[in-house]
Amino acid sequence: MKILLAKPVTPGKLVLNCIPPLGLGYLVTALRQDGFNQVQILDSVKDQLDYSGFTKVVKKFKPDVIGFQIFSQDLPSLQKSLAIIKKINSKAVTVAGGPHPSGLPEKSLQSFPQLDFVFCGEAEVGFPILLRALKSKRGFGKVPGLGWRDRAGRVHLNQQVFAADLDKLGFPAWDLLRPQDYPDAPQGIIFKNSPVAPIMATxxxxxxxxxxxxxxxxGKKIRRRSVGNVLAEIELLYRQYGVREIHILDDNFTLNRNYLKDFCHQLLKKDFQISWCCPNGVRLDTLDKETLQLMKKAGCYYVSVGIESGSDRILRLMKKAVTTAKIKKMVNMVVSAGMPINGFFILGFPGETKQEILKTIKFAKSLELTRAAFYNYLPLPRTEAYRRLIDSGELKEDDIDWAHIFQADVPYAPPSISREGLKNLQRRAHLEFYLRPKIIWRLLKEIRSWQQLRYIFKRTKAYLGG
Incomplete structure (x- = not known):
């Protein structure tokens, strides 16, 4: 059985981040462990494929099963890709996983007749079981996390099962992901060394x-790989693939301070040096000065934190369990430890006013941040804020333009602000934050190549709506 795991074509879109698809890499390893060895990964984003190029790959490889990693903005591409696949081979099995199918599994199957299955959440446990069921022509009711249709067309969703022991999953299939083929700064504009590779420890x-x-x-339960397992992957990337920087993509890498300290101490004992950072964000309330200094000593050169708002009222609506006063105190502590810090902010949260957004911009400028990113609020399926918008009738699911839910667009704006007005506020936030001498000087010092400079201009143009 031939399996193709793919990131879909993204025609005409500015791709701000291009990183190796770890989820697909982990799936390859899970399939290989189960005896499915004819597996390929297709990253249409990295390869800059159009639909013609995608068609050529499918015709050449002739996969029996095609699995897609789907974000909300990929839906138009998914529809076209499914049509291409079924035209080439009507018997090919199509599967979609990732954030959008996980958020709207039933809707995904209902909206795409040519999509045979979806996975809700992690698929390392369920995907090999699905393939075995397809080979033996058994039913699908016991495949964890699977969304499927019965013969009458009714949609069924099986319960999710999460891998309990992350060490047993093995490493992603780096022989197929090939980190050296990706941009120097796959996770953003800043890097210290290259090539860069992403990993997940928790x-x-x-x-x-x-x-x-x-x-x-x-899921909501924290699961951790052993520190030894994480360091073994880092050493593999360093020695076999020439990687010189690691981007840790966990949502909560710093949550357990003892785990974090153990990681740093063991990394310091290695006979090689590698830079690393936490670009996806960590919680401020998990950090202290001693731990930050240890992280820096072990090679960490910046952390990102989700600050989100400069309004205490909005922070309460977000259930952030923090105040602006505490945020300011914690940011000062991070800076005093000598750790550069990047702040994330959300503009246009449901119920937010223009005055509160302006307050957030002012608050961001008052903090000793190295960099900041201001994102428009995204109504993500299955979140509490999304459910409130749908239940109140303020937002209708069928009216959401999923194709344009990414950084440079405005999929939603609060009633008191127009979408164009919110986009202008986002532009204003970036201009006011970055057009300051100390910030410009910091950025100039961090530029290490013409490629990086071009990337900065491209990203700036996108945020400013150019």
């Missing part, structure tokens, strides 16, 4: 932020 998030859908993939 999964799950126990917190209840009303805007976040991370738990729909990996």
């Amino acid at each position: 999964r799950g998030c126990p917190f209840s932020c009303t805007f976040c859908a991370g738990w729909t993939i990996s």
